[in-house]
Amino acid sequence: MMYIFMLAFAAIVSAHHEQPQQYRAQVKLAEPKGDQVHGNITFTQLADGKVHVAGTIIGLPPGHYGFHVHEKGDISGGCASTGSHYNPHHKLHGHPNDVERHVGDLGNVVFDENNVSVLDYVDSVISLTGEYSIIGRAVVLHEKADDFGRSDHPDSKSTGNAGGRVACGVIGIL
Numbered sequence: 001m002m003y004i005f006m007l008a009f010a011a012i013v014s015a016h017h018e019q020p021q022q023y024r025a026q027v028k029l030a031e032p033k034g035d036q037v038h039g040n041i042t043f044t045q046l047a048d049g050k051v052h053v054a055g056t057i058i059g060l061p062p063g064h065y066g067f068h069v070h071e072k073g074d075i076s077g078g079c080a081s082t083g084s085h086y087n088p089h090h091k092l093h094g095h096p097n098d099v100e101r102h103v104g105d106l107g108n109v110v111f112d113e114n115n116v117s118v119l120d121y122v123d124s125v126i127s128l129t130g131e132y133s134i135i136g137r138a139v140v141l142h143e144k145a146d147d148f149g150r151s152d153h154p155d156s157k158s159t160g161n162a163g164g165r166v167a168c169g170v171i172g173i174l
Contacts, residue, residue, distance in 0.1 A: 022046075023128040024174040027139045029057055029167045032078035037167040041119060041139060042174070045128040053126075057109060057117040057141065057167070065111065066142035066162025069104030069126060069171070073136045079165035082138035084158075088131075092157045093149040096123060100149075103132055105160070106139075108146050134171055141167040 023045040031037040039057030046052055070082035085093065086104030094101030103125050109117040126134050146160035147153065153161040 025128050025135055025171050026174050027169040027171045029139060029141060029169045031059070031167045032075070037141065039117075039167075043126070043128060043134070043171065046122070049127070050122045050124045051126045051128060052120075052122050053106070054120050056119070057111075059115055060111045060117070060141075060166065061115060062111050062113050064108040064145035065117075065166070066140075066144065066146035066160055067106045067109045068102070068140050068142070068146075068160075068162070069106065069134050070138045070140050070168070071104070073138050073170040075138060075168055075170060079138075079140055079168035082140055082165070082168055086134065086137055093160050095148040095150075096125070098148070101125065103134070104137075105146075105148075107148070109141065135173055136171065138168050138170050140165050 025043045027041050029039040037059035039055055041055035044052040069086045071086045072083040074081045085102040087102035091100050091102055094105055096105055096107040106123060109119060111117045128135055142162035143166050144163035146162045147156050148160055149157045151161060155161045
């Protein structure tokens, strides 16, 4: 009887170790000087290493707006204290599907006629684990569309010419 129990216990432990641990993080976006723009975004590390990004942001007129992970999780001075886009590999700014892009380049979010943006996509560069984890960094929603580094504007290759910072929040473990 003890032998059967030991085999069952070993099978359970083995099965448990075969299941990859799923890491999750969340950011609560807020407008530093008001509450018109706000939202919650969840990041889930998938078994293949990619990260599922899902959530809702409310409060901007219909259109496209730059959405990035910034290097610092410091919002003590509002969104301005979050630093630059998270770019540990010192690459030029780009589209989320480009090889040449910042780790923090998450492209644009799109707001509909109800002033709502629903996010539901997978990113292959950001991570919730390892040396280049986005945990503890900030997410920033910008005032204009990201041009993905493809325009002649002087800020295009560094920020996507996405303009000022509308809302931000620090990414924390769930």
